[in-house]
Amino acid sequence: MPPAPVSRRERPAKPALTRDGIVAAAVAIMRAEGLDKVTLRRLAQDLDTGPASLYVYVRNVAELRAAILDELLGTVDLTPVTAPGDWRGALAAVLASYTDVLIAHPSLARSALVSRPSGPHYLALLDGLLALLAAGGVPAGQAAWGVDLLLQLATATAAEQGTRNADADAGAEEDALAAAVAGAAPGRYPQIAALGPELLSGTGPDRLAWALAALTAGIAATPRP
Amino acid sequence: MPPAPVSRRERPAKPALTRDGIVAAAVAIMRAEGLDKVTLRRLAQDLDTGPASLYVYVRNVAELRAAILDELLGTVDLTPVTAPGDWRGALAAVLASYTDVLIAHPSLARSALVSRPSGPHYLALLDGLLALLAAGGVPAGQAAWGVDLLLQLATATAAEQGTRNADADAGAEEDALAAAVAGAAPGRYPQIAALGPELLSGTGPDRLAWALAALTAGIAATPRP
DNA sequence: ACCTGAACACCGTTCAAGT
DNA sequence: ACCTGAACACCGTTCAAGT
Numbered sequence: 001m002p003p004a005p006v007s008r009r010e011r012p013a014k015p016a017l018t019r020d021g022i023v024a025a026a027v028a029i030m031r032a033e034g035l036d037k038v039t040l041r042r043l044a045q046d047l048d049t050g051p052a053s054l055y056v057y058v059r060n061v062a063e064l065r066a067a068i069l070d071e072l073l074g075t076v077d078l079t080p081v082t083a084p085g086d087w088r089g090a091l092a093a094v095l096a097s098y099t100d101v102l103i104a105h106p107s108l109a110r111s112a113l114v115s116r117p118s119g120p121h122y123l124a125l126l127d128g129l130l131a132l133l134a135a136g137g138v139p140a141g142q143a144a145w146g147v148d149l150l151l152q153l154a155t156a157t158a159a160e161q162g163t164r165n166a167d168a169d170a171g172a173e174e175d176a177l178a179a180a181v182a183g184a185a186p187g188r189y190p191q192i193a194a195l196g197p198e199l200l201s202g203t204g205p206d207r208l209a210w211a212l213a214a215l216t217a218g219i220a221a222t223p224r225p
Numbered sequence: 226m227p228p229a230p231v232s233r234r235e236r237p238a239k240p241a242l243t244r245d246g247i248v249a250a251a252v253a254i255m256r257a258e259g260l261d262k263v264t265l266r267r268l269a270q271d272l273d274t275g276p277a278s279l280y281v282y283v284r285n286v287a288e289l290r291a292a293i294l295d296e297l298l299g300t301v302d303l304t305p306v307t308a309p310g311d312w313r314g315a316l317a318a319v320l321a322s323y324t325d326v327l328i329a330h331p332s333l334a335r336s337a338l339v340s341r342p343s344g345p346h347y348l349a350l351l352d353g354l355l356a357l358l359a360a361g362g363v364p365a366g367q368a369a370w371g372v373d374l375l376l377q378l379a380t381a382t383a384a385e386q387g388t389r390n391a392d393a394d395a396g397a398e399e400d401a402l403a404a405a406v407a408g409a410a411p412g413r414y415p416q417i418a419a420l421g422p423e424l425l426s427g428t429g430p431d432r433l434a435w436a437l438a439a440l441t442a443g444i445a446a447t448p449r450p
Numbered sequence: 451a452c453c454t455g456a457a458c459a460c461c462g463t464t465c466a467a468g469t
Numbered sequence: 470a471c472c473t474g475a476a477c478a479c480c481g482t483t484c485a486a487g488t
Contacts, residue, residue, distance in 0.1 A: 040481065131416050143420075195369050213443075221443075264462080286463095464475105
């Protein structure tokens with residue numbers, strides 16, 4: 001006996017596909033299970049369709065990942081940009097918020113590191129950081145080139161830390177480096193042997209804060225050729 | 226009629242599998258066709274065996290990629306480290322050599338960005354950079370934290386530039402950003418609209434040279450907390 | 451125009467069985 | 470110990486055919 005057909009009332013009508021709906025479903029999968037699980041096939045399954053159908057709204061999987069990233073960047077706190085006072089503190093606060101967002105999703109941070117975002121939320125972040133550099137009197141040319149470096153540094157740090165915190169597999173890489181540093185032969189690697197654990201010292205936030213301060217100082221102080 | 230069996234003299238004996246042999250074959254594939262083509266299946270095919278056999282020598286594909294990277298880092302020119310004179314120039318030269326090596330293999334640069342290398346050639350590079358920072362009188366604590374940033378910056382730049390030069394697909398991301406910057410509404414993104422193409426100005430090497438100079442200056446000038 | 455099923459051309463990794 | 474064939478559990482993307 002074939003199963004009784006499901007009436008329209010019992011199962012809600014399948015929602016129409018839209019780009020926003022697809023991206024929202026992708027973000028939901030990522031929050032729940034990580035970016036690795038956001039595949040076109042899995043996404044299609046969740047949306048009750050086939051993978052081919054998604055190609056009407058998304059060019060490829062890279063574009064989908066970019067859309068997810070921009071969606072998340074919408075949660076970065078940009079309010080320090082318009083707060084009066086210490087521009088360096090505001091810069092650090094915005095970048096810390098950016099880092100926090102990415103650390104919560106290490107796989108996304110890794111993908112952000114190898115892509116060039118250009119979505120509306122990314123532009124807003126860029127604009128905010130440029131406003132702070134301008135407020136600090138950093139020459140425009142230096143700010144234009146420097147803002148990229150600040151974001152890059154924050155992204156890389158988030159990728160690294162988030163991965164270390166969450167992914168057991170990549171924690172092994174960290175361990176391998178620690179072992180290599182600890183076992184560095186003083187004859188062959190004198191500097192590493194001399195510095196030892198100092199190389200890997202410090203907590204993530206402390207290193208990031210120092211790195212951003214150092215980079216900001218360098219950007220402000222180094223004229224373009 | 227079955228084909229005549231190939232005598233041992235006509236087909237050279239299949240070379241025994243070794244870790245070095247596997248890595249060498251992997252490097253050969255990467256040089257010829259890029260990192261994307263270095264899969265365990267393809268590698269096994271080239272080595273006239275099955276993918277499962279490789280797992281005796283390599284834990285997984287990530288470890289294989291790390292081995293390829295370290296192999297390539299063996300070609301970085303470290304001679305400036307021991308040359309007398311200008312430490313800043315020597316630092317820039319070593320990092321430029323590192324960048325050149327990675328730019329030639331953008332896919333590898335992207336993978337280096339999300340991994341923590343710990344191979345012998347990587348350690349040698351690290352040691353050389355630390356020697357130069359020490360020669361420049363940079364306090365040890367700052368050098369220990371700063372060397373990571375310098376490498377990170379060079380790696381990210383290589384990944385970006387190499388990709389732009391070689392990969393048509395990721396060139397599209399660059400174009401999308403350029404279009405977004407050019408079309409930025411002055412009301413919504415005042416800083417971006419004001420700076421305009423200045424944000425994306427400059428050649429890769431010029432930007433890298435400035436970035437490394439700025440970061441080096443910041444590292445040297447910013448005391449650790 | 452939008453959507454689909456099915457196929458194409460692949461992946462990494464595991465495992466029982468062989469030598 | 471080393472090596473293998475075969476399987477498991479997936480991928481992104483394309484394309485002819487439908488509505």
